[in-house]
Amino acid sequence: MEISIIYGTETGNSESLAREAREKLTKLGHQATVVDMEDMTVEQLKNAGTLLVVTSTWGDGEPPSNAEALYQALKDSSEDLSTVNYAVFALGDEFYENFCQAGKDFDAFLE
Numbered sequence: 001m002e003i004s005i006i007y008g009t010e011t012g013n014s015e016s017l018a019r020e021a022r023e024k025l026t027k028l029g030h031q032a033t034v035v036d037m038e039d040m041t042v043e044q045l046k047n048a049g050t051l052l053v054v055t056s057t058w059g060d061g062e063p064p065s066n067a068e069a070l071y072q073a074l075k076d077s078s079e080d081l082s083t084v085n086y087a088v089f090a091l092g093d094e095f096y097e098n099f100c101q102a103g104k105d106f107d108a109f110l111e
C-alpha cells in the first residue's frame with residue numbers, strides 16, 4: 001500500500017512520530033513517505049494514496065505553524081475529498097481546553 005504521512009509540528013514531536021510510523025510501515029512492506037505539511041497542497045493530498053495525518057495542536061487550539069497553510073486551504077476548499085482514505089493521529093495535552101483541536105479539525109475537513 002502507498003501511504004503518505006504528513007506532519008504538523010512546532011517542536012518536533014509529530015515529525016519524530018511520523019518518521020517512526022514510516023519505519024514501521026516500511027517493515028510491514030508498505031511504501032510510506034513522510035512530508036512536511038508545508039510542502040503539501042490540497043491537490044497533491046487528493047492523489048497521495050492513503051493518508052496519515054500526524055499533527056499537534058498549538059496556541060489556543062490552533063494548528064502548528066507549518067500546518068497553517070494546508071489547514072486554511074482545506075478549511076476553504078470545496079473539493080470533494082470523500083475518496084481520500086485517511087487517519088488522523090493527533091498530539092495534544094489534556095491540560096488545554098481545546099484538546100487536540102487541530103487534529104479534530106483536520107479530521108472534520110477531510111471527512
Ligand SMILES: Cc1cc2nc3c(=O)[nH]c(=O)nc-3n(C[C@H](O)[C@H](O)[C@H](O)COP(=O)(O)O)c2cc1C
Nearest residue numbers: 009010011012013014056057061092093096099100
Ligand atoms: C504553548 C503551547 C500551547 C499548546 N496548546 C495546546 C492546545 O491548545 N491543545 C492541545 O491539545 N495541546 C496543546 N499543546 C500541547 C502540544 O500539542 C504537545 O506538547 C505536543 O506534543 C507538541 O507536539 P509538536 O512538537 O509536534 O508540536 C500546547 C503546547 C504548548 C507548549
